[in-house]
Amino acid sequence: MLRLNRRAVLAGAALAPFAAKAQTGPATIRIVVPYPPGGSVDAIARLVQPGLQQRLGTTVIIENRTGASGSIGTDHVAKATPDGSTWLFSFDNLVLNPFVLGKLPFDTETDLEPVYLLGKAxxxxxxxxxxxxxxxxxxxxxxxxxxxxxxxxxxxxxxxxxxxxxxxxxxxxxxxxxxxxxxxxxxxxxxxxxxxxxxxxxxxxxxxxxxxxxxxxxxxLGETRAPTLPEVPTARESGFAKIAADAWWGFFAPAGTPGAAIERFRAAVDAGLQDAALAKQITEGQGVTLVRAGPEKLRAFVQAQMALWGPVAREHDITAK
Structure with missing residues (x-):
């Protein structure tokens, strides 16, 4: 008769959650960063990746697909199979590109599923x-x-x-x-x-x-003062009520990605950001104020940003060319 000692049983129990998670999702996950290495989007994605990989129990690859102010990588994700294996990590250019680049091969609001608003600066x-x-x-x-x-x-x-x-x-x-x-x-x-x-x-x-x-x-130029610059007023405090220009970082999925896959991914990212060491690397190293908001808040935020900046680009004929 095969007998297991107590240590082996406990070790198996500890690994069971990760094994279960690996069975419920793709064997490999790609996070597409539509900008070159070295920038904040790439840096934050790579900071998040190890903990995300551990929590999801699967291989997580950061893939840089650059060009056209982030729209080439974004288009790749928008057209990817919505099976939970491909994700986009992007920032503020996402809501500006439809207005400053002309016609895009995807629709920012309908071809992407908001997942998680990581933070702002x-x-x-x-x-x-x-x-x-x-x-x-x-x-x-x-x-x-x-x-x-x-x-x-x-x-x-x-x-x-x-x-x-x-x-x-x-x-x-x-x-x-x-x-x-x-x-x-x-x-x-x-x-x-x-x-x-x-x-x-x-x-x-x-x-x-x-x-x-x-x-x-x-x-x-953001909505509120950053903790790292508490003495510097905002434009709003200086009398310019319409100005709210925050850099921001968020995760998206191809439209049609199952809700369960989105929730699983969101929860794993959010759990990682509860780690004090990782949070410090992002807040102090990258100057980001964590927001940690889910899909609906990110959706509303994207819509509000497009409603604010679209008319500015059109009225002043601003392009990225």
Missing amino acids: PYVVCTKADKPYRSLADVIAAARERPGKITYGTPGAGSLGHLAMTLLGKEAGVQIVHVPYRGAAPALNDTLAGHVELFVGSIAVATPQIDAKAVRALAQ
Whole structure:
């Protein structure tokens, strides 16, 4: 007769949940990151991956499918078989692309299933430390005094920073000149060199230079103040009620993915973010404020963002080209 010792029984019991999970889902899961390695989307996906793999009991692969401001990878997921094996991890460009890229081969609202809103981080307006500006009001006053002379750099044409500053200029009744760059780093470098008056980008990119006192943060463009910049007011607090420009990160699935698969994936991601070490890596390392919201809140958020930024892009003929 085969006899099992107590240790073997306990070991088997400990592994049973993972074995059960592996049987209920695909053998391999792909998380498509539609941006190159090195950016925040890729970095966060790779931070989440080990715990997600453990909790799902399956192999989780991060796959970078880049191009067209994230729309190539997004299209791949939108057309993937909705069996729970393919997921998208994206950020704020997702809601802007339908308006700044022209006709896309997929519909953002109907071809993707919202899964999980991981977190947000405000865009910030910064200036070189030796510039005279101390607040957003100073920038607006300078733009009134010198129309068409105050410049700001962003990571690119059609970016959230571009649209937010366009809306800000409209509300303030001033012209602030946009200078697009191919990424946040060159825009910030030219701000440090004094070639542009302002840098508008995510808090994660700007924080090292803010901490080093090389640049001064004048305003946050998000809905609320970030915990890491508690002394810097928001644009709303500065009198611009329509401005709410947050970078954000979320998971999506192909439309038609079963609800049980979505819930299983969402729960696994959320459980991982309850780990203090992982949460610290994301909040402090990437400047993200965790939101941890489910499908319906992410759906409502995406719809609200498209309703806000679509008209701005159309009215001002903003494109990513």
